[in-house]
Amino acid sequence: MLVTKNITKKFPGVIALENVSLQIDAGKVTAIIGENGAGKSTLMKILSGVYPDYEGQIFFKDRPVHFSGTAAAQQAGIAIIHQELNLIPYLTITENIFLGSELVNSFGLLDKKGMQAKARSLLQTLDMDIEPDTIVATLKVGQQQMIEIAKALLLDAELIIMDEPTSAITESEVETLFKVIEQLRKDNKAIVYISHKLNELFKISDNYIVLRDGRTIESGTMHSITHDGLIKKMVGREIKPMQKEFANAATTELLRLEHICLTQKDKADKLNNISFTVNSGEIVGIFGLMGAGRTELLETIFGLHPKARSGNIYVNGKKLVINKPFDAIRAGIVLLPEDRKKDGLVLGMEVKKNISLPCLEEVEVTGFLNDKRESSLARKHIQQLGIKTPSENQLTKNLSGGNQQKIVLAKWLERNPKVLLLDEPTRGIDVNAKNEMYKLMQELVSKGMGIIMVSSELTEILTVSNRILVMAEGKITAEIPAHEATEDNVLKAAISIN
Amino acid sequence: MKLTQYKNDFGKLQSLIALLILCVVFGFLSDKFFTVANGLNVMRQISVNICIAVGMTLIIITAGIDLSVGSVLALCGAITAGLLKNGIALPSFNLFIGFTILGAILAGIIVGSLLGFFNGLVITKFKVPPFVATLAMLTVARGLTMLYTNGFPISSFPVSFSFIGAGWLLGLPVPVWIAAIIVIAAIIVTKKIKLGRYIYAIGGNENAARLSGININRVKIITYTIAGALAAVGGIIVTARLDSAQPNAGTSYELDAIAAVVIGGTSLSGGRGSIWGTVLGALIIGVLNNGLVLLDVSPFWQQVVKGAVILLAVIIDKMNSKNE
Numbered sequence A: 001m002l003v004t005k006n007i008t009k010k011f012p013g014v015i016a017l018e019n020v021s022l023q024i025d026a027g028k029v030t031a032i033i034g035e036n037g038a039g040k041s042t043l044m045k046i047l048s049g050v051y052p053d054y055e056g057q058i059f060f061k062d063r064p065v066h067f068s069g070t071a072a073a074q075q076a077g078i079a080i081i082h083q084e085l086n087l088i089p090y091l092t093i094t095e096n097i098f099l100g101s102e103l104v105n106s107f108g109l110l111d112k113k114g115m116q117a118k119a120r121s122l123l124q125t126l127d128m129d130i131e132p133d134t135i136v137a138t139l140k141v142g143q144q145q146m147i148e149i150a151k152a153l154l155l156d157a158e159l160i161i162m163d164e165p166t167s168a169i170t171e172s173e174v175e176t177l178f179k180v181i182e183q184l185r186k187d188n189k190a191i192v193y194i195s196h197k198l199n200e201l202f203k204i205s206d207n208y209i210v211l212r213d214g215r216t217i218e219s220g221t222m223h224s225i226t227h228d229g230l231i232k233k234m235v236g237r238e239i240k241p242m243q244k245e246f247a248n249a250a251t252t253e254l255l256r257l258e259h260i261c262l263t264q265k266d267k268a269d270k271l272n273n274i275s276f277t278v279n280s281g282e283i284v285g286i287f288g289l290m291g292a293g294r295t296e297l298l299e300t301i302f303g304l305h306p307k308a309r310s311g312n313i314y315v316n317g318k319k320l321v322i323n324k325p326f327d328a329i330r331a332g333i334v335l336l337p338e339d340r341k342k343d344g345l346v347l348g349m350e351v352k353k354n355i356s357l358p359c360l361e362e363v364e365v366t367g368f369l370n371d372k373r374e375s376s377l378a379r380k381h382i383q384q385l386g387i388k389t390p391s392e393n394q395l396t397k398n399l400s401g402g403n404q405q406k407i408v409l410a411k412w413l414e415r416n417p418k419v420l421l422l423d424e425p426t427r428g429i430d431v432n433a434k435n436e437m438y439k440l441m442q443e444l445v446s447k448g449m450g451i452i453m454v455s456s457e458l459t460e461i462l463t464v465s466n467r468i469l470v471m472a473e474g475k476i477t478a479e480i481p482a483h484e485a486t487e488d489n490v491l492k493a494a495i496s497i498n
Numbered sequence B: 001m002k003l004t005q006y007k008n009d010f011g012k013l014q015s016l017i018a019l020l021i022l023c024v025v026f027g028f029l030s031d032k033f034f035t036v037a038n039g040l041n042v043m044r045q046i047s048v049n050i051c052i053a054v055g056m057t058l059i060i061i062t063a064g065i066d067l068s069v070g071s072v073l074a075l076c077g078a079i080t081a082g083l084l085k086n087g088i089a090l091p092s093f094n095l096f097i098g099f100t101i102l103g104a105i106l107a108g109i110i111v112g113s114l115l116g117f118f119n120g121l122v123i124t125k126f127k128v129p130p131f132v133a134t135l136a137m138l139t140v141a142r143g144l145t146m147l148y149t150n151g152f153p154i155s156s157f158p159v160s161f162s163f164i165g166a167g168w169l170l171g172l173p174v175p176v177w178i179a180a181i182i183v184i185a186a187i188i189v190t191k192k193i194k195l196g197r198y199i200y201a202i203g204g205n206e207n208a209a210r211l212s213g214i215n216i217n218r219v220k221i222i223t224y225t226i227a228g229a230l231a232a233v234g235g236i237i238v239t240a241r242l243d244s245a246q247p248n249a250g251t252s253y254e255l256d257a258i259a260a261v262v263i264g265g266t267s268l269s270g271g272r273g274s275i276w277g278t279v280l281g282a283l284i285i286g287v288l289n290n291g292l293v294l295l296d297v298s299p300f301w302q303q304v305v306k307g308a309v310i311l312l313a314v315i316i317d318k319m320n321s322k323n324e
Helices: A039-045 A072-074 A093-097 A112-125 A141-154 A172-186 A198-204 A227-235 A296-300 A325-330 A340-344 A351-363 A371-385 A401-413 A431-446 A458-464 A487-494 B003-027 B036-061 B069-086 B101-125 B129-147 B159-166 B174-192 B194-205 B208-209 B216-242 B251-265 B275-294 B301-321
Strands: A002-011 A012-025 A029-033 A055-060 A063-065 A078-081 A157-162 A190-194 A205-210 A216-219 A253-262 A271-279 A283-288 A309-315 A318-320 A333-334 A419-423 A450-455 A466-474 A475-480 B088-090 B093-095
Touching: A002 B208, A012 A039, A012 B275, A029 A039, A029 A198, A029 A227, A039 A157, A039 A190, A072 B301, A093 A112, A093 A141, A093 A271, A093 A309, A112 A141, A141 A172, A141 A487, A157 B101, A172 A190, A198 A227, A198 B159, A216 A431, A253 A296, A253 A450, A253 A466, A271 A296, A271 A309, A271 A333, A271 A450, A271 A475, A271 B069, A283 A296, A283 A431, A296 A333, A296 A419, A296 A450, A309 A371, A309 B216, A325 A333, A333 A401, A333 B129, A340 B208, A340 B251, A351 A371, A351 A401, A419 A431, A431 A450, A431 A458, A431 B174, A458 A487, A458 B036, A466 A487, A475 A487, B003 B275, B036 B069, B036 B174, B036 B194, B036 B251, B036 B275, B069 B088, B069 B101, B069 B129, B069 B216, B069 B251, B101 B129, B101 B159, B101 B216, B159 B174, B159 B216, B174 B194, B174 B216, B174 B275, B194 B208, B251 B275, B251 B301, B275 B301
Parallel strands: A012 A216, A029 A190, A029 A205, A078 A157, A157 A190, A283 A450, A283 A466, A333 A419, A419 A450
Antiparallel strands: A002 A012, A002 A055, A055 A063, A205 A216, A253 A271, A253 A309, A309 A318, A466 A475, B088 B093
């Protein structure tokens, strides 16, 4: 059905895909497997026309194709169901399903009855007992996911790509989805199924393709491989013990979490009974796959979900109520958010103003901000962290990602924090800047701070952490000291095996 | 290092150049334009707009908007006038409270602050978009003004009160002094104290500001309160100048204030702008009004020209920020 030859996709500074060649057959379900960042979503975006510029060739139904956009891919018969929902909340189910391909009657008016009837029959195939004129916003997330699937069915696509389709739906809905996939397979459609849940893959897929570091590593039939074999192929690298210094044995407890839960409406808890401690002088790495609840955990500690949270937080042995970021900051807990551009920095402001933002008291003289003090404070941190900027007056948006991340760090260091919460501290920055970041982290903990680092990069977790916590579906599934941690046992704990 | 500095100044420079061009053109076309009397006249005319526009600038930098200032101006002017003239009389308690000039002015400013505070409260605690919250306040405050005045002007006050609007001090009209003090105070607030920095940070990136531990709600409420108080000051000046509080005073003043802010280069999406720019914006509008009147242009054309200038200013600003 679909064959790719030597697909290569480069982003500035990164090769996302390198010579990827694969084959997807009609009447089969093909699982695509790989770690975070292995290149799965880039590949899917190329196949569905989101990225029109790439090297290599794609053959669809034996003809070479090159999609200029998502519409072209849809026309050719490729539909993608994204992990994030793309529905318009205040339109009805019918209107959503037919969005962009509305039926019209001979007067050019919308053929509402026709669309309604078609929508109803699509919903029936999906075992959904809902009126097609229901407003989408009133549906549960799982039901909305099914509407996405209905959209793909309407297109009557030959190839349907499903990116983590079960991440938000209930077990009975998964059953229905599998029935639909079964039906599609019988209709000789090709299905690409991406999921972190290996159990599902073994249940539904015929073939697998493993991607690693942007390359196709292996493909084969599902019944010729075991769970462990598959994980080994995903990780791939030689499994060797990491060399690391454990200079100061962790002693003083800085932060202790007890039974932290984060509940949400109509869905499973985002965080489920999380308890652990962070000691001074140690870096605790938190690994988990997408949606495991890592970011939510840091946010909860930082006081961003005061209403949905339960459980206790102790700082230096004292119980604290953290209801807003300032409570956390005052207690010496600071957060470097995952998306530094969206949450970490005021990009249109000068470097010095970003650095001084959480500690403006430091640059005040008799109630007025003092420019000289502010500049010298900024210069001190620019020098200490090796931030590359023409001056402290440069606008933050003109700096590179690595330097921006250092600014987010700098703005907290003036407050002498005790615990740093780092959410993907090296995402999107180059290798050199990464190593600098690691060195900084080591320096900080050697001064007695504690660090919690969330990361999707297994190598990073293994290199930097003194202790590794693995999360899956809002729970901590393993706690592994660094010297016992291998890519194998960490990844195994991260993949949910219900 | 100076690069960003130059760019910032360049935006203001543009407004300044536009202002100069306007002055040259009007000076060329009318021999009355370049006289001291006319210059002072323009300054006095824009001083009320500057009072309002300064508060508006602070709000717009936080990425908000305040449509209620014109009505708040009218209500506070009327309350000051009413208290000055009639005090508070509660016959059933056999109670009468008279107000000195200072007392009446303070009461007016307090009412303005409270209305602004209420705007801020609704916007932050109930998450009502600023446009809607202040639109509601626009109607409510106008209605209250009508209720308080019964729809009739409150007129003739002691000379010492009229001094605020019509008097002169050291060669300048008193309203110009008031506006100047407000402008200087606002420049200090925006450049030199924490509150100002927080206002810019919130408009630039509210998430980042929140995660930096800034109490977003408090900063916003303070900003709207300041805007309300400044609208009250404007109302008192207008009342004193006319020696009368008109129930329909200040109608559509909010639009002039927004125009001054926008022409001055403050971005409606927040995070960027300056008080100094707003002063230039108010001057441009003032000179434009004045020049067109001197040239005997019909008032209808004046409106068309004013609208075109606003549009032009924003388009130039957009093109600039694209080049950055």
